[in-house]
Amino acid sequence: MALGQVLRRALRATGFGDQPGHRRHLKIDNTLRPGRPQASALPPELKNVVRRTAICGGEIKNSFLGGTMNYLRNTRYLAGASALVIAIAAQAAVAQTTAPAQEQGPSASETQVEEVVVTGTLIRGVAPTGANVIGMNREAITATGATTTNDVLARIPQVTSGFLAAPTISPDGGNTSVRPNLRDLGRASGSTTLVLIDGHRVRPNGDTDPDSLPPGALDRVEIVPDGGSSVYGSDAIGGVINLITRRSFDGLEVAAHYGVADNYYNTDINLTAGKRWDTGSGYISYVFQKNDAIFGRDRDFMRQITGDGRFCPPGTIQVPNGTLYALPGRVAGTTGGCDNTDNVSYRPAAERHSIFGAFTQDLGDSVSFDVRGFYTQREYINTIDFNNAQPQTLQVNSQNPYFQSIGGETSQTVYTSFAGVVDGHASYRRDEFRVNPTLTARLGGGWQLRVSGAYDWNRNRQLGTTVDPTALATALAGTTTTTAINPYNLGASNPSVLASLLRDNFAGGEAKLYQGRAIADGVAFSLPGGDVRLAVGAEYLEEQGANSKNGQSLPGQSASLPLATPDASRNVRSIFGEVVAPIVGDANARPGVHALILSASGRYDRYSDFGGTFNPKLGVDYEPVDGFKVRANWGTSFNAPPLGLGAGIQAVGTLPTKFIAGQQAPYSVILAGFVPDIDPQTATTWSVGFEARPKAIAGLKLGATYYNIDLKDQIGLLALGGVSLTGEFSKYIQDNQTCAQVQAKYKAPEFVNFQIPLAATCSLSPQPLLTVIDLRQQNLGELKQKGLDFNVDYARPTSFGAITASLAGTYILARDTAIVEGAPFADDLRGAGMSRMFLVASVGAQVGDFTANAAFNHRQGYDLNPVLTTARFGTQSRVKSFNTVDLFLAYKLPVDWLNDDTSLTLNVSNLFDQDPPFYNGCIGTALCGFSNGATLGRLATFGLRTKF
Secondary structure, eight states: OOHHHHHHHHHHHTTOOOOSSOOOOOOOOSSOOSSOOOTTOOOHHHHHHHHHHHHTTGGGHHHHHHHHHHHHHHTHHHHHHHHHHHHHHHHHHHHOOSSOGGGSOOOGGGSOOOOOOOSSOSSTTOOOTTOOOEEEEHHHHHHHTOOSHHHHHTTOTTBTTTTTSOOOOOOBTTBOOOOOOBTTGGGTSSOOEEEEETTEEOSGGGOOOGGGSOGGGEEEEEEEOSOOHHHHOTTOSSEEEEEEEOSOOOEEEEEEEEEEETTEEEEEEEEEEEEEETTEEEEEEEEEEEEOOEEGGGOTTOOOSSOOOTTSTTOEEEOTTOOEEETTTTEETOOOOOOTTTTSEEEOEEEEEEEEEEEEEEOSSSEEEEEEEEEEEEEEEEEOOHHHHSOEEEEEETTSTTOOOSSSOSEEEEEEOOBTTBOOEEEEEEEEEEEEEEEEEEEETTEEEEEEEEEEEEEEEEEEEEEOHHHHHHHHTOOSTTTOOOTTOGGGSOHHHHHHHEEEEEEEEEEEEEEEEEEEEEEEEEETTEEEEEEEEEEEEEEEEEEEEEEEESTTOGGGOOOSSOOEEEEEEEEEEEEEEEEEOGGGOBTTBSEEEEEEEEEEEEETTTEEEEEEEEEEEEEEETTEEEEEEEEEEEEOOOTTGGGSOEEEEEESOOOSTTOOSSEEEEEEEBOTTOOOEEEEEEEEEEEEOOTTSTTEEEEEEEEEEEEESOEEOOOOTTOOSSGGGTTTEEEEEOHHHHHHHSOTTTEEEOSBOHHHHHTSSSOOOEEEEEOSBEEOOEEEEEEEEEEEEEEEEOSSEEEEEEEEEEEEEEEEEESSTTSOOEEGGGSSSOOOEEEEEEEEEEETTEEEEEEEEEEOOEEEEEEEEETTTEEEEEEOOEEEEEEEEEEEOOOTTTOSOEEEEEEEESTTOOOOOEEEEEETTTEEEEOSOOOOOSEEEEEEEEEO
C-alpha cells in the first residue's frame, strides 16, 4: 500500500470516534471471511446515522457540518499524529519481510471468541494503549465482602471520595446522588470523574449513583484513572469508572445480608433470575436495601467543638449589660449546655428498591439485538439539629405577654432554638429510569457496526420543615398569648402560633437524557506485528432539565413554588475516532523490542450552549522483553458547565459588612448566582508507568504509574480567604464604588434582589461607598496535581487451595492551586484537609471450601496550616492517620439437597472499631470533631448466597 494512501486514510479516520461511555465487543469468526475491509470507506449505515444525527438537531442542523469542518481544520495535529501512526505501521509492513501477510494464520478479526467489553478505547478486543486499567472481577468483588456497588468502589484507593469513608449521603440542592471522585479532584470544582454503566453515559455532568445497579447484575468494575475525553467526552478529567453488568445469566441466584454495629443495622436481599437459549438470553436482578440511622450521639468521635451552649433549649437570656442567664434557672453568668451534633443523622435512615434487566437476541447470522435498563427508587430521612442548623436570636420587649424582667430591664435578647419543638427530619426521594437498546451488525472482514440509543429520566425531591423569620418576628411582637411566641419555652407557646411559623422547605427537579450513537470498527490492514485497527463514530445527545424548584412555602403548598431556574435544554453533536497500530508483535519481535503499540484518538463535541471543543489523546505501549511493559499517554480533557448554568439566576444585594482585608467602603455588594458566559473546565493530562510479571516468581504482578494533571478554568465560587483588593483579584472585587457606578452595571432584569436591596442601601443619605464582591459561579483558577499509583499482586495455587496477597495505593506528590487566573500557586498539601496517601494491603487464602481474606486500609495524616484553636479543645496542628482492618470469611456448604453452590459469609468492617482521627473543627456545619475518613464502627455482616 502506498504511503499516500495510508495518509489519506488516516486523515479520513480522524473525523470520527466514540462517544461518552462506549461499549466494545470482540466478536470474531472461527471461519475465514472472504475479502478485506476498505479502511477508507465509511459504511453506508454509519453515513446514514451521521446524516440522521445532523437532521435531528433542528435549528442548528446546518451548523453541524460547519462544526465538523472546523473540527477537521482545527485538529490537523491529531490527524498528523494518526497519519504518522499508520504511516509508521505501513512502513513497517513494507520493511518486514519475514512474515508476509499471505503466510500468516487467521488474524484476530477472523476468529470467533466470547464478547468482551474494554474500557478506555473504541477498539474491540484491545486494552487502552498507554493507560493503567484498574479492575475487579466478580470473584474479586465477592472476596471483599462488599454488598453494594459503592462498597466495591470504597476498596479502591484511587476512588478517594469513598476510600476508608462511611457511605454517607449528603444532599446537594435537591441532588442526592453519591458521586465517586478519582484523584481527589472533586474538591476542585465540577464533575471530574465520569461514571459509566456498560460503557454508556447515564446522567449528565457525571451525576451517576453507582448503587443504582443491583449487586447481582454487576459483573466487574474497570477504572481508567487518566483523562478520557478523547473517547467519552465531558467529565473524564480524573478518569473513568465503568460498571459492567453481566452479559447473561442462567438460573436463580439469591443473596441476602444482615449487618449490625453499635446502634445500627442494615439488610439487603438480591434476587437474580435468567435463562439462556441457543440464540440469546435474558435476566432480571432485583435488590431491596434498608438501613437505620446513626446519630451523632451514637458515635463518640462526633462532637460539638465550639462549646457554645447558649442556643441549647430552653435557651439563654442576655440582659442589656451583657450578663447571661441560662434558662430555666436564670442564674447570672451561666449558659445552657448540650452537644449540637447529638441529633444530626451521621448516616441517614434509607430504603432502596432497584431492578435491572437485560435481553439479548441474535436476529440472524450477522445481526444481534441487546437491550438493558434499570429502575431505582431511593428514599431516606435526614435529620438536622436546630441548635446548630437554625439557632435563633430573639429580641424580646415588655410588650410580649410572656416577658419576665430580671433586673428591671424592659428588653432582652434570648438565644434559643426550636430543637425538640419542630421536627428536624427532612425526607428525600430519588427515582431514575433508564433503557439502552443496541443493534450490532457484523459487516464482514472483521468490521462491526453498533447503533445504540438511550433514554434516562430522573427526579429528585426533598422536603423538610423550617421556621419563617418574618412570621417569627410577627409572633415576637404579639401582645396576647394567642398571638405571641413564648421566648423562654418555645414548646409552651400556643399551638396555633407555633403552626403559623412553620414552612415547607422544598427542593427538587427533573432531568432527561436522550442519546443516539453509531460506531464502526474493524481492521484497516495487517502488519507482521498484528492488525492495524480503526474505529469511527458519531453521536447525538440531548439533555433536559425541568421543574427545578427550591424555596419555602406554606405547608402542603410546595407545588405552587416558582421555578428556581428556568427549564433548560441543550444538545451535543460529536464525532470521534481512534487508530491502534501494533508495530512489533509476536511474529516480528527482536531482542530489545518484544512489542510496540501506538495509538491516537480524538473527539470533537459541539455543544449548543457554549460551542465546540476538541480533545486528542496519544498512547504507546513498549515491551523490551516478554513480561515487562512500559506505557505512556498524553491527552486533553474537559468538563462541560452544568446544564442551564449559563442561563441561571443572577442576584445582587448589600450587607453593612466589610469582608476583605483593607476594604474601605462600609457596605459590601454581593453578586450571587451564575455568570452567563461560563466556559468548560479544561485539563491536560499525561502519565507514564510500567507493568511487570517476573518469570522467576510465578503469580507475581507489579506496576507503578506517574501521573500529571493541569486543570484550568475551574468552575466554582471565589474563596475569600487569601484574596486582596488589587492585582489579579480586581476583576472580582472593586472597592470604593459609587452607587451610580454599581446600579448602572447590576440592574433588572438581569439581576434580582436578595439580602438588603441595592436601591435601599443607595437611598441612604449620604450615599455610602460600596465594595463589589463577585461570588457568582464562574471560571476561576487552576489546579496542578501529580502523583504516583502503585500495585503489587501475588496469587499462587497450593496443594490445599491457593494463597493471595496484594498492595495497592496512590500517593500525591504535589498539589498546587491558584485561586484565580494569574494568582500565585499555593501548596494544598501544606493546608488543612489534604491526605497524601491512600493504601490497602490484603492477604488471603483458600483451603478447600473455606476462604479468608484480611485487608489493612490506610489514609495518611496531615499537618494543619494554620493550626486550629478552640477554647474547648485547645490547639491542634496535625490530623493523625486513619487505619482500619477488614476481615472476610466464606464457607461453601456441602449441602447436596440444596445445591453445590451455596455459601455462608461473614464480613467485619473496621474489625478493631477504630474511630476516625480527631479534628478541631467541622466538615460543613454538622459533621464536627473528626476528619480524614469516616466509619460506621465495627460492622459485622452475615450473608447467605445460593444458586439454583
